[in-house]
Amino acid sequence: MKLLYFAWLRARIGIAEERIEPPAEIATVAALLDWLRGRGPGFAEALKDARVVRVAVNQEYVGWDHPLRPSDEVALFPPVTGG
Amino acid sequence: MIRVQCEDFDIGAELEALTRGKTGIGGVTSFVGLVRDVAGERRIGAMTLEHYPGMTERQLADIEGEARRRWPLEAVLIIHRYGRLEPGERIVLVATASAHRQAAFDACQFLIDWLKTKAPFWKLEETPEGPRWVDAQASDDEAAQRWTKD
Numbered sequence: 001m002k003l004l005y006f007a008w009l010r011a012r013i014g015i016a017e018e019r020i021e022p023p024a025e026i027a028t029v030a031a032l033l034d035w036l037r038g039r040g041p042g043f044a045e046a047l048k049d050a051r052v053v054r055v056a057v058n059q060e061y062v063g064w065d066h067p068l069r070p071s072d073e074v075a076l077f078p079p080v081t082g083g
Numbered sequence: 084m085i086r087v088q089c090e091d092f093d094i095g096a097e098l099e100a101l102t103r104g105k106t107g108i109g110g111v112t113s114f115v116g117l118v119r120d121v122a123g124e125r126r127i128g129a130m131t132l133e134h135y136p137g138m139t140e141r142q143l144a145d146i147e148g149e150a151r152r153r154w155p156l157e158a159v160l161i162i163h164r165y166g167r168l169e170p171g172e173r174i175v176l177v178a179t180a181s182a183h184r185q186a187a188f189d190a191c192q193f194l195i196d197w198l199k200t201k202a203p204f205w206k207l208e209e210t211p212e213g214p215r216w217v218d219a220q221a222s223d224d225e226a227a228q229r230w231t232k233d
Contacts, residue, residue, distance in 0.1 A: 006135055007205035008216045056203070059138035075135060075203075079219030082132065082163060082204025083116055083175055083195055 001070055005046075006077035009053070012046035021070070029055050030064040032074065052078055084159065085143040087134065089166040092176055101158045102180055108157045110184035112191040114177045120170035122217070128209040130217075132165040132174065135203035139163070142202045150179070150194050154186040161194065163204065193230050200227040 056075040158180040179190040206217040
């Protein structure tokens with residue numbers, strides 16, 4: 001699974017992208033976030049407030065219960081501020 | 084048409100190209116977003132726009148498609164820049180063309196409202212206190228929301 005981080009999420013986590021192999025029981029976006037929070041203080045800090053975390057799977061916005069597959073590109077980022 | 088680019092754009096040349104040869108167009112509406120030098124109490128020296136290549140183009144194309152479903156548009160153009168921009172510089176151009184003005188006005192406003200809440204861009208401001216990520220505004224969500232009320 002490919003993970004991408006943007007804006008202050010990227011800054012707090014300290015990396016822009018990575019490839020991960022979460023355990024098989026990580027089947028949804030919500031479960032992935034929980035699992036990521038346990039990977040270190042940067043992750044825990046960046047992801048502590050899910051209300052300001054947006055998730056896209058394969059470049060489309062998804063909700064917390066969206067199912068995940070190993071081939072997915074998952075992006076985590078704050079609410080957008082373009083325009 | 085969607086363009087995501089680092090370089091500046093020429094508004095006159097873009098509008099001219101958008102309407103050239105399309106004599107069914109009766110009106111063009113454009114919105115140009117610029118970098119301000121203040122945000123609340125803070126002075127802004129410059130800002131850096133980050134985006135999600137690939138998803139940005141997809142989201143903008145979806146938004147354009149939605150506008151074309153809702154209004155009879157002859158032409159649509161969205162140009163959004165990324166990278167470091169200083170106060171006064173252009174960030175975004177949205178232009179819509181239609182046979183009659185109301186569709187062009189409404190579609191242009193819809194496009195910028197939806198773009199601000201859906202297109203994956205983020206602004207990092209340079210302030211005297213150091214760099215600061217811009218927070219999303221509830222007023223932008225409300226502006227986008229009113230296009231979903233029917």
